[in-house]
Each structure stands twice: as structure tokens, then as C-alpha cells.
Amino acid sequence: MKYINTIVVEDDADMLFFIETVIKNKSEYKLLGNATTFQNAKIIISALKPELVFLDNYLPDGTGIELMKYLRTFHPTIDVIFITAANDIDTIKTALRHGVFDYLIKPFLIDRLNECLGNYCDYINKQENLSWQQQDIDKMFRINLNNKDENLKEYPKGIDKITLLQVCNAFDGTHTEHTADSLGKYIGVSKSTARRYLEYCKLANMLEASITYGTIGRPERVYRLIYKMNTA
Template identity: 35%
Template sequence: MMSTSVLLIEDDPMVQEVNKQFIERLDGFKIIGVASTGEEGLKLVQELKPDLILLDVYMPEQNGLDMLKTLRSIGNHVDVIAITAANDRETIRKMLHHGARDYLIKPFKFERFQQALKDFKKYHEQLSGTGSVSQLELDLIKPIGKKSGMTPHIEELPKGLNKQTLKQIVSYLNVQDEALTAEETADGVGIARVTARRYLDYLQKSGQVEIDIQYGGVGRPLNRYTLVKSTT
């Protein structure tokens, strides 16, 4: 598994060290560079091309907000997580407006830092590559910046259903060329048929799948399910 390359831009040496130690405790992340100013950070972004920047706001020469604005103005859309003591609403709003995917206010606990990076990695993996996704798949991606009011709406699942299994079923249906029965879906995902039927019934009631009822021979009619895909 390839590591996510991280550029740390922070002027306080003690905070640099703490963030380094936090990252080293997480699997799948690797620090490829450290900068102490916005100007130095800009040079390293161009040189190292990181997957993710951990960016302070209060820095000499060029602060983090100005650096982020500069990045976007030159067409660089590298992902950024702000890690800063700046807690005023205007700065937070501007950082998010210019594409910060999460915002951590110092001081924070390791668990919050860990969650921010795990959320980013999940987001990055699920939206990498090519092809299309359904609205439900998009809504099931755990949002970045949940605590900053950036959460997309998704209704609560009925008791006994969980988002991960639902996501697996949706993803499996999304790559099928033909409608599937509950049994075929169960076999493909690796769950019990009765479990697959419960999720498929939920998806049908919420308008995410269509049912093709096939009558033939003796016995109950056969239900085949097709994911409703976006046509936009």
C-alpha cells in the first residue's frame, strides 16, 4: 500500500516535532518535507508535490491563508488540513473557502488529529481513479470537516443496518451490467441472503434501486435489483 506523502508547514519547532510524532504513529502516512514559512512551503509544494499539506496559519513572511490563496491562484489544488491556533470565524471561513479539507484548532488531542487524517485518506481513496459514483455512494463517504458544518445530508439508517455494508452493496451493484437477485448480491458481497434482501428493500424504498419482477414457472416471482445511476 502506497503511503500518503505529507508536507508539514509550521514555524514552531516544538509543534513541528509533536506533529511529526503524531504522523509517525499512523499507518499509511509519510512526511516528505517540513517548512517554517509560507514562502518556503510554496517552494517545497512545487518541488515535492505532496498528497497532503498540514498548514499553520500564523507564520512569518507569508501566513498560511495567503499561501493557500497563492496555491489556488496558480491552479494547485493539493489537499490541505489547517492546524493552527487561529480560531476566529473569518479566518476559518476563508481557509475552508479556499479548500482546506479540515481545520484543527490548537491545542488538540491525538485522537482528533488521527480522525482528520483517517477521514482524508478514506476520502482520497474513494474518489481516486476514474469512473462515476452514485449519489448514495457519494453521501456514504465520510465527510471531511464534519465539525465545521460541511457534512452532507444522509438520512439515518434503520436499526440493524450499517453504512459500511450498505456501501459495499451499492458499490457492487454499481459495477454490474445486469440486474441481480438478492442471492446473487449476497454471494457477490459475501453476506447472507436475508441480510442482502433487507438492504435491497431499504434501497428500493429510498429510491436507490429499481426492482424488476420476473414471473416464470412454478413458485414465487423472482426479484432482480438494479442500482439507479445518475444520468447527469
């Protein structure tokens, strides 16, 4: 069986762990390694020569856009899936010009990542055919169009994308769990607002919740990152 050799370039430890965990659970993919800086990425990509690179845009010593330009010059056959919080049209257009296969805007759901991996696997399998029919080409382009629609979709009433990003960022390497009260204080919103976003993230399979009892015996809902809980 031929695997899709993959490298992840991401400097955020939690996001890196999340993406790598999902990739490792895909039998079609083989994770070769990761890089957390621009320079390290150039070295590991040149040495291991993957088919696919998951690429963050904001790196400590450069940008993913710059690294894509490097790849197109020196490793033009490597495909790129962009993973970034950048949702400005200039970055999106630049990424598309450099042939990015998919563009995932953080925070993205595990379902969206699974869909992305499935689409790329289908794309690779189609390459075994020496010639494509028009319907094969149409399907590939419709996949990309569907992905763009997904990124542009509206969130449910009461859920704002900017606040949702703040909530996701609140679960970093130091704060891997929150109650509605602690999250509200951490990001500066009311307890009821914090609870609404936490419940949304739970329904979206980004968090899981459990009940704990405080010193006075009052039950309290505690939310944790699912992919952190799976490591216990």
C-alpha cells in the same frame, strides 16, 4: 502500496514535532519534509509536490491563508489541512472558500488528529472509484460537518478554552514539564486551578504525570508532554 505524500508547514517546533510523529506512525502516509516559513514552504511544495499539506496560519513571513491562495493558483490539486489557533469566523470562512479539507483549532487532541488523518485516507481511497454514489458524497460532507461540530463542542465544567490554550502554550521548548505550583506561577492562576487543567490535559492524553520527591521528601506531581517523553 501508494503513500499519501505529506508536508507540514509549522513554525512552532513542539507542534511540528507532534504532528510529524503522528504522521510517521501512519502506514498510509509518507512525510516528505517540513517548512517553517512562508517562502520556504513555497519552495519545498513546488519541489516535492505533495498530495497533502498541514498548514499553520501564523508564519514568520506570511499567513497560511496567503499560502492557500498561492496553492490554489499554482498547485490546485494539493489538499490542505489547516492547523491554527485562529477561531474567528472570517478566517474559517476564508479557509473553507479555498477548499480546506479540515480545520484543526489549536490546541487539539491527538485523537482529533488521528481522526483527521483517517478521514483523509478514506477520502483518497474513495477516489479509486471513477464514479461516486450519493451515499459516498453524503459521507464525505458528513465528515466535514462532524469536524466542525468537534471544534465547536463545549469543554467540561471548570475548563475554559482560553485558559487551556495558555496551559498548552506553557509547555514550550524551554518549559517541557510543570508542577501545579510552577504552572500556576507561570500563567498567573491559583495552584488548584493549575492542577485542574493539568489533570484535564492528562485525561486528554496530552500530558503524562509522575511523582517526584523534593528536598524535604514531600511527593509532588510533575506533568510532561507525552510526545516529548516518547523521544527519550
